[in-house]
Amino acid sequence: MRTDQAPFTLPMLVSGFVAVLVGYSSSGAIIYQMFQAAGATPAQIGGWLSVLGLAQGIVSLGLSLRYRMPVLAAWSTPGAALLATSFHGVTLNEAVGVFVFANLLIVFCGVTGLFARLMNHI
Missing domain, CATH: 1.10.8 (Helicase, Ruva Protein; domain 3)
Known part of the structure; x- marks a missing residue:
């Protein structure tokens, strides 16, 4: 370009x-x-x-x-x-907690390279 x-x-x-x-x-x-x-x-x-x-x-x-x-x-x-x-049957607060926890796990896997290592192993 x-x-x-x-x-x-x-x-x-x-x-x-x-x-x-x-x-x-x-x-x-x-x-x-x-x-x-x-x-x-x-x-x-x-x-x-x-x-x-x-x-x-x-x-x-x-x-x-x-x-x-x-x-x-x-x-x-x-x-x-x-x-x-x-x-x-899940309260709104529990649903928000699930989203926050799942996103923290995603960030953790991205920052540490854990997911990349797992994919290389597979």
């Missing part, structure tokens, strides 16, 4: 926006049901979906700028479907 060229062109930005929109909206109903099953109010669900959307956008944009290639951060639709069916 030439150095005098803009980092992103309009077609690149539009393509990225469409990819994020499709990825976000395709799982939105499942995520909504998951939060509903955990006992969240409509206001809480709306707030979480907004924050998730903003976080995905910021992370996608940051990684794309950093690595100078399109990077899309998204959630796992099959994982969300599994959680939506598993949250019946």
